[in-house]
Amino acid sequence: MSTVPPSEQPDEQPSISDEQLEAFLREAAEGGGAAAPKEPSARARMVTQRLREQGDTPPPGWRTGPALHEVNGRSRRRRRLGAVLGVLLVAGLAVVAIRPSLLLDQLPGGSDDKPEAGASVAASPVTGGGPTLDAPFRGSPARSWAEGADAIELPAAKAVGDMSEDQVEQALRQTKDFLVASNLDPAVRRGAQPTKALSFLDPKQPDMLPDARRALRSPDREHDPVNLFTRFDPDEVRPVGDVVKVRGRMTYEAGEPGQVRVRADYTFVYPMAKAESGAADRISRTIVRRGLTMVLSDPARWDVTAGKLLVERYDAAYFNVACENEGGFLHPSFPTVAPTDSPPTGEARDPYDLDTPLGEVFDGEACGTVTRS
Structure with a gap:
């Protein structure tokens, strides 16, 4: 029903915050030279997958994922779908x-x-x-x-x-x-x-x-x-x-x-x-x-x-x-x-x-x- 990644184990103690790790991964993807923080590779892969999903998958509730009544991030997802539909109309009409x-x-x-x-x-x-x-x-x-x-x-x-x-x-x-x-x-x-x-x-x-x-x-x-x-x-x-x-x-x-x-x-x-x-x-x-x-x-x-x-x-x-x-x-x-x-x-x-x-x-x-x- 959902493509949300599994939650972290209670005993995990990451050495950096999600925000720091996401910033590093973005810099790495853009060719930045920042030094890699120390972080368990499994969790890095998990966050990388989450970033990929946020950038490439259709909005939840339209194709798959959490129900539409989920509040967190709903407005951003609706704007993305509107933009996609707009592109289709301009390109295909x-x-x-x-x-x-x-x-x-x-x-x-x-x-x-x-x-x-x-x-x-x-x-x-x-x-x-x-x-x-x-x-x-x-x-x-x-x-x-x-x-x-x-x-x-x-x-x-x-x-x-x-x-x-x-x-x-x-x-x-x-x-x-x-x-x-x-x-x-x-x-x-x-x-x-x-x-x-x-x-x-x-x-x-x-x-x-x-x-x-x-x-x-x-x-x-x-x-x-x-x-x-x-x-x-x-x-x-x-x-x-x-x-x-x-x-x-x-x-x-x-x-x-x-x-x-x-x-x-x-x-x-x-x-x-x-x-x-x-x-x-x-x-x-x-x-x-x-x-x-x-x-x-x-x-x-x-x-x-x-x-x-x-x-x-x-x-x-x-x-x-x-x-x-x-x-x-x-x-x-x-x-x-x-x-x-x-x-x-x-x-x-x-x-x-x-x-x-x-x-x-x-x-x-x-x-x-x-x-x-």
Whole structure:
């Protein structure tokens, strides 16, 4: 349950204090030349291990170790996790917006050819015209994709590491349920609170739920709910029909002892129209690709809430949206509407390329163009 080192024996009488020994070890690691104090080698190794754990291991209560109610050092650990999550978001969050007016009129239409599941559709031929109210996926490779929750197919569950087949199946199913609740729920897509999606996350994971709720309550550039949830402003746009096209893959592997790690990579295609009257014939397809790594832990071995998921990493790339998301919503771009936000500066990308790793889809936070929509 805990990785805290064993306590010293009562009859041990160290010749120096912990503070002196730790200072010496730090100087030695940095190349200092201070003379070594006289100290039993076993205890030196113990303190060295403690320093290593303080610098390199995840915060207790999130991955392993003492319960969250432990007071000593809790604030420092929470700050470390916040910094780690911040690095992941900055490094992994893709905001790849488009200018469909640059290319949409020159795009061919759609095809009913069905490439293999999870395969790239970059070379798929397309014929026909652009999207309409009756055929919102015309001209898009997503026309032949499966739709909705049924498109998120789970791999066959097998025991991995010391996690049972039932535990693996639970991790896969709950990861799918989170994806559905955060990207396909009609109310959430219209801007409602993603209450069900949040219910799958472990409240014991430091900062995760508080940060998500803060982003939903008061969104800004640093706290944007679209990082996790697909949301549109109902006063600005409305969905065209009820169908969302979906394609991707889900895999799993053994994590740390007593854990199973699930990786999901899915692309969602949303046909949208302007909300105001007289503009319903203008159709735009917003394309969102999400990468998600979730962990289910055995509560007998980890300080977690039974049946809840830990979020290890999440990434996202958005296509056919404005370069700047405001108000906690994605803002679709329309081919006949002149852009009003920042111009694109990044390179062009194919939003239907499912093979390129998500981290390579974007260049930092640059806003680019798409090769097709």
